[in-house]
Amino acid sequence: MADKKNVGYIGLGNIGKPSARHLVCDAFNAYVYDLMQPAVDELVALGAIASESPATMAQQCSHIGICVRDDNQVEELLYGEAGLLANANVGCIIAIHSTITQAGILKWAADGAEYGIHIIDAPITGGAQGAEAGTLCYMVGGDAEVVAAATEVFNTSADKVVHAGDIGTGIVLKLCNNLITYAEFMAMSEATRLAEAAGLSADILREVGKSNGVINENMHSFISNRNALSASCTEEQMAEFFGAFGKLGEKDLSCAIDSGKALGVSLPYTEKLQGDVYNLFLNKA
Numbered sequence: 040m041a042d043k044k045n046v047g048y049i050g051l052g053n054i055g056k057p058s059a060r061h062l063v064c065d066a067f068n069a070y071v072y073d074l075m076q077p078a079v080d081e082l083v084a085l086g087a088i089a090s091e092s093p094a095t096m097a098q099q100c101s102h103i104g105i106c107v108r109d110d111n112q113v114e115e116l117l118y119g120e121a122g123l124l125a126n127a128n129v130g131c132i133i134a135i136h137s138t139i140t141q142a143g144i145l146k147w148a149a150d151g152a153e154y155g156i157h158i159i160d161a162p163i164t165g166g167a168q169g170a171e172a173g174t175l176c177y178m179v180g181g182d183a184e185v186v187a188a189a190t191e192v193f194n195t196s197a198d199k200v201v202h203a204g205d206i207g208t209g210i211v212l213k214l215c216n217n218l219i220t221y222a223e224f225m226a227m228s229e230a231t232r233l234a235e236a237a238g239l240s241a242d243i244l245r246e247v248g249k250s251n252g253v254i255n256e257n258m259h260s261f262i263s264n265r266n267a268l269s270a271s272c273t274e275e276q277m278a279e280f281f282g283a284f285g286k287l288g289e290k291d292l293s294c295a296i297d298s299g300k301a302l303g304v305s306l307p308y309t310e311k312l313q314g315d316v317y318n319l320f321l322n323k324a
Contacts, residue, residue: 043065043066043067043068044066044067044068044101044102045067045068045070045099045100045101045102046062046067046068046069046070046100046101046102046103046104046192047069047070047071047072047090047096047097047099047100047102047103047104048062048069048070048071048072048103048104048106049071049072049073049093049096049103049104049105049106049107049116050073050104050105050106050107050136050137051071051072051073051075051078051079051082051106052073052078052106053166053167053170054106054136054163054166054167054170054175055073055104055106055136055170056078056081056082056170057167057170057171057196058104058106058136058163058170058175058195058196059071059082059087059104060082060085060087061173061195061196062087062192062195062196063082063085063086063087064195066191066195067192067195068088069082069086069087069088070087070088070089070090070096070099070100071083071087071088071089071090072089072090072092072093072096092121093116093121093122093123093126094121094122094123094125094126095126096123097122097123097126097127097128097131098126098127098128100127100131101128101130101131101132102131102132102133102134102188102189102192103123103127103131103132103133103134104134104136104161104192105133105134105135105136105137106136106137106163107137108137108290109137109138109139109290109294110139110140110143110294112137113135113137113139113143113147114143114147117133117147117150117151117158123156124150124151124154124156125154127154127156129154129155129156130155130156130157131156131157132156132157132158132159132185132188132189133151133156133157133158133159134159134160134161134179134189134192134193135147135158135159135160135161135162135210136161136162136163137162138162138210138213138214138217138290138291138294139160139162139210139294140210140294140297140298140301141207141210141211141214141298141301141302142297142298142301144158144160144180144206144207144210145206145207148160148181148206148207157181157182157185158206159179159180159181159182159185159186159189159206159209160178160179160180160181160206160207160208160209160210161177161178161179161180161181161189161193161209162177162178162209162210162212162213163175163176163177163178163213164176164178164213164216165198169198170196173195173196173197173198174197174198175196175197175198176197176198176199176200176201177193177197177199177200177201177209178201178203178209178210178212178213178216179193179200179201179202179203179209180203180204180205180206180207180208180209180210180211180212181202181205181206181209182205182206183202186202210294210298211298214291214294214295214298215295217291217292217295218291218292218295218306218309218312220257221288221291221292221312221316221319222308222312223255223257223258224258224261224262224319225312225315225316225319225324226258227254227258227259227261227262228262228265228319228322228324230244231244231262231266241259241262241263241266245259265281265320265322266322268280268281269321269322274321274323277321277322278321281320281321282317282320282321284320285316285317285318285319285320285321286317288313288316288317288319288320289313289316289317292309292312292313292316293313295309296309296310296313
């Protein structure tokens with residue numbers, strides 16, 4: 040339909056795919072792109088439109104969301120003759136949902152401005168379950184008018200959109216959130232180990248921790264699931280099941296450390312946590 044806004048989404052993983060699915064609605068023509076064709080085909084069957092390349096999506100869409108792994112993958116999409124910057128129309132909004140460094144988003148936003156393109160940081164929290172339910176929280180950095188224009192797209196999968204401030208503030212908010220999450224997981228892991236060594240159950244620890252707000256459901260679920268799996272798996276199987284999450288934790292905390300250095304902030308305990316987070320997921324830390 041001519042009156043529907045063309046929006047695009049690149050990166051159809053565990054969070055990106057359900058987020059993009061919400062864009063298939065009366066308000067938008069949803070264009071999707073991913074290297075994994077089955078994910079594209081699944082959304083096309085629901086009414087999305089497959090883009091042949093990021094370049095063709097850029098030529099067709101006024102808003103594009105990017106949900107890929109890291110800074111390098113974002114740069115591969117943005118730059119070059121076939122990249123988004125060289126092909127997007129003036130005024131296009133490109134929202135980076137990935138967990139990346141603040142330095143990265145500041146650079147990309149400055150480069151985008153030279154093309155008349157608005158690149159904003161819009162990382163998300165809530166996981167795949169939140170994306171499925173449409174209850175994600177978006178943490179957005181950028182000009183107020185641009186953020187307002189993008190919010191109608193975010194609202195398709197969001198329960199909350201927080202405008203953190205200028206470009207780069209959204210990703211710092213996300214890095215802080217992730218830092219706290221991994222630190223909570225480590226604290227819960229060691230506390231559970233101590234409790235069980237004394238003959239106490241994780242459940243009674245949870246009972247006390249929930250009453251005073253020290254333990255949240257996310258912490259308990261992570262440790263319970265990890266420990267249950269660890270009890271019946273080899274180290275190789277744990278690496279297969281949880282290794283990817285551990286590597287993601289290493290990357291996220293590395294982004295926090297690098298962003299801290301760029302801001303003149305030392306994060307010594309985060310550096311320690313970054314070195315241990317992979318083993319945390321494998322129940323070896």
